[in-house]
Amino acid sequence: xAVAQATGATARSGTGGPLRAAHDWLRGSQPGLVGLALxxxxxxxxxxxxxxxxxxxxxxxxxxxADYSDAGRVASPHFPGLGVFFLLLAPVIGGLLYGPLVNxxxxxxxxxxxxxxxxxxxxxRGRIPARVAVVKSLASALCIGSxxxxxxxxxxxxxxxxxxxxxxxxxxxxxxRLRLMVACGAAGGISATFNxxxxxxxxxxxxxxRSFSAEAFGVVVLSxxxxxxxxxxVLGSAPFIVLPGFTMHSPLEYLCYAGxxxxxxxxxxxxxxxxxxxxxxxxxxxxxPEWLRPAVGGLLLGGLxxxxxxxxxxxxxxxxxxxxxxxxxxxxxxxxxxxxxxxSLTIGIGGSGGVFAPSLFVGAMGGTAFGMVMQAAxxxxxxxPGAYGLVGMAAVFAGASHAPITAVLIVFELTxxxxxxxxxxxxxxxxxxxxHLVSRETIYTLKxxxxxxxxxxxxxxxxxxxxxxxxxxxQAMRPLPAPLAASAGHAEIVERLAAxxxxxxxxxxxxxxxxxxxxxxxxxxxxxxxxxxxxARDLPPLRADRTLDDxxxxxxxxxxxxxxxxxxxxxEPIGWLDHRDVLAAYGAARxxxxxx
Numbered sequence: 001x002a003v004a005q006a007t008g009a010t011a012r013s014g015t016g017g018p019l020r021a022a023h024d025w026l027r028g029s030q031p032g033l034v035g036l037a038l039x040x041x042x043x044x045x046x047x048x049x050x051x052x053x054x055x056x057x058x059x060x061x062x063x064x065x066a067d068y069s070d071a072g073r074v075a076s077p078h079f080p081g082l083g084v085f086f087l088l089l090a091p092v093i094g095g096l097l098y099g100p101l102v103n104x105x106x107x108x109x110x111x112x113x114x115x116x117x118x119x120x121x122x123x124x125r126g127r128i129p130a131r132v133a134v135v136k137s138l139a140s141a142l143c144i145g146s147x148x149x150x151x152x153x154x155x156x157x158x159x160x161x162x163x164x165x166x167x168x169x170x171x172x173x174x175x176x177r178l179r180l181m182v183a184c185g186a187a188g189g190i191s192a193t194f195n196x197x198x199x200x201x202x203x204x205x206x207x208x209x210r211s212f213s214a215e216a217f218g219v220v221v222l223s224x225x226x227x228x229x230x231x232x233x234v235l236g237s238a239p240f241i242v243l244p245g246f247t248m249h250s251p252l253e254y255l256c257y258a259g260x261x262x263x264x265x266x267x268x269x270x271x272x273x274x275x276x277x278x279x280x281x282x283x284x285x286x287x288x289p290e291w292l293r294p295a296v297g298g299l300l301l302g303g304l305x306x307x308x309x310x311x312x313x314x315x316x317x318x319x320x321x322x323x324x325x326x327x328x329x330x331x332x333x334x335x336x337x338x339x340x341x342x343x344s345l346t347i348g349i350g351g352s353g354g355v356f357a358p359s360l361f362v363g364a365m366g367g368t369a370f371g372m373v374m375q376a377a378x379x380x381x382x383x384x385p386g387a388y389g390l391v392g393m394a395a396v397f398a399g400a401s402h403a404p405i406t407a408v409l410i411v412f413e414l415t416x417x418x419x420x421x422x423x424x425x426x427x428x429x430x431x432x433x434x435x436h437l438v439s440r441e442t443i444y445t446l447k448x449x450x451x452x453x454x455x456x457x458x459x460x461x462x463x464x465x466x467x468x469x470x471x472x473x474x475q476a477m478r479p480l481p482a483p484l485a486a487s488a489g490h491a492e493i494v495e496r497l498a499a500x501x502x503x504x505x506x507x508x509x510x511x512x513x514x515x516x517x518x519x520x521x522x523x524x525x526x527x528x529x530x531x532x533x534x535x536a537r538d539l540p541p542l543r544a545d546r547t548l549d550d551x552x553x554x555x556x557x558x559x560x561x562x563x564x565x566x567x568x569x570x571x572e573p574i575g576w577l578d579h580r581d582v583l584a585a586y587g588a589a590r591x592x593x594x595x596x
Contacts, residue, residue, distance in 0.1 A: 033177065033219055037184050040167060041223035044160035044188025045230025051137050051156055052193060052235065058145025059313060062090045068147075070317035073309050087147065087309060088302035094146025095294030098139040099350060103291035106135035111347055112355045113140075113154035114207065115447040117161045117186060121208055122455050125553070126165055126178035133162035139352040143294075147301060149311045149342035150353025152193060157354070160189030160227075161208070174540070175553040180219055183208045187220045188227030190410075195237060197228035199410035206403045207444065210455075241316060243323055246387035247419050253381055254423060256374045260367060260388055261395050261427030265434030267366050268399025271359060272443035275344045276450065282348035290350065297349025304342055310335060311342040314357050319364045323389035329372045336365040355443055359400045360393040360411070367392015390417055391424050395431035400443040404432045468586060473551050474544030476585035477565045477575035483508040484517060486533035493517055493532055502576055504561035507536040513572050515539070518561050541566045541573060548582050555579055 056066055063086075064077040079086040102109045108116045109132055120128045140155035164185030168178040183204040191200030204220045205212050286293050305311055310318045322332055343358040371388030374381070390411065398407035407428050412421065439446075445455050481500055484493060486509035496505055497519055504516040515536030522535070539558060542551050545568040554563060555578060562578030 037219040037222040038226050040164045040184045041188040041226030042230055043163045044185050045192040045227035047159045048156050048189050048192035048231055049234045054141035055144050058141050062146050067317055068312040069310050069315040087305040091147045091298030091301040092295050094142050095298040098142040099294040100291040102139050106132045108132050109136040109139050109352055110350055113158035115444045117158055119448055121179050121182055125175040126182045128162045128165035130166035133159045143351045143353050144313050147305050147312050148346040148351045148353050150346050151314055151357025153356040154354025156189035156193045157186045160185030180216055183220055184223035187224040191224040192227040192231030196410050196413035197224045199413050200224040202406045202409055206406050241414050243415050246384050249382040257423035257427045260370050261430030262434050264392055264395030265399035265431035268396045269435050269438045271340055271362055272400050272446055274340050278344035279348040294350040301345055308338045311338055315361055319361050322368055323364050323386045329369055332365045332369040336362055359397045363392040363396030364389045387420050391427045394424055395427045398428045399431040399435040402432055402442045404428045468549040469547055471548045471585050473542045473546050473565055476581050477577045478581055480573055480575050481505050484532040488532040502562045507532045539563050543568055
């Protein structure tokens, strides 16, 4: 549903003045949507900056370092008496803090976040509670800072999306526009936290909206660029991960990269299955209160960190060291398996954090290990194992998420490596294809499917041709009901409404259309003192060029009255529409079934 642009001819006196006009401009016009995109981008950028600093602060609080993953098995200066065994207690303390917080205020903040945003867009008309942004920020920062082996992209997507949704709900924007604002928040969060504005755009379109349109692309780009500008102003503009330059030395390497792509697709699929298998195991084993689950489960996570402290937090320093040749082949495989288990365990015990960074980590370790094997097998090709690690990052994420465009762009922007873009693209496509052959579900949609929500089925149904997507409001509307005079009194209004088709009648005076009187507005007005213009209220108009599918979102909120219809460029109402008119148009246009 699209709300027509406000025009000077439809200005109302006594209904809010300039403040109401500004509100209508923001929620209904294209320039207003641009303004909202910029506002959401700036907010998401600031949210990403605050979230980054929260993680750093909590990590410093627990470990005495900005990042503990590459420090080795050493004690925290804040808990010198515990020695290295502080690793056993840090997840427990963190769980005691964020477990009750999530359980009491926003259970949506549990887990990796992106599926909840996808569900809100697909099934909940883009509505996300505002409290999710605050709770997710604190819970995820505590979880990562106390040793949770998860990423920060899921939380920042949920934080940015909740911000966009909250602004839209406050302004009461139409549902289709609210979904765009959610995507703007998600894109802005990715853009600012990873310094990746292009990847942020396609993350919002490919994973959150799951569709592309000119309008969506434009506003999401504006939001992503604004968030990146805010993030760069505070955090700098250097590539997020600093790696040496990699090049291809022989065209024969394309065959090696193709093999890596196929294996990475299976690895991405396997990561998703391990994640939910361990979550199921935790669900089966736990019988206590949910708020205590992260703390008790933190003992298991702490034990894993004692054995493999490289799993502490997000682990980007370990990723860089692995890609640049800092680990032997066997230890790369240990880190790969360790990250899959540590991330799955963090999510399974009720932790809060993303799975994007872990999928990059798994891909980097697996790709580098594959490159080492190819280097030993084909020494004449002068293979650089780190290049395979870089390609593996994107390929495993693509295999896990089925989002090849985002995978290519986000790894390119994270690393600034363009020299191997061709094998990167080829491997990502092959990884996505292989993962599709094994399963149509992704690491995000699988979580929802386990709750009985099949977003793939929804998407397939929406993609099929449908009468409601082709018929326009102008084709289904009926003529404008005979208007009431502005001075009409109570008795006349009651008589006219009783005989009217709709539960509302337009009101006109010398200035033009002044709104509509509805049947509900007459409650308590039997004294006859109020005239039609005093009882008139604004009903959001439908544009004649919009589809009936768009119109249904607005009609759902005005079932008893229907809504006025204006021309594509706004202006005075030219007709009226309610659910009965939509059904009549649908019945008349629906194709007849084929004869038996």
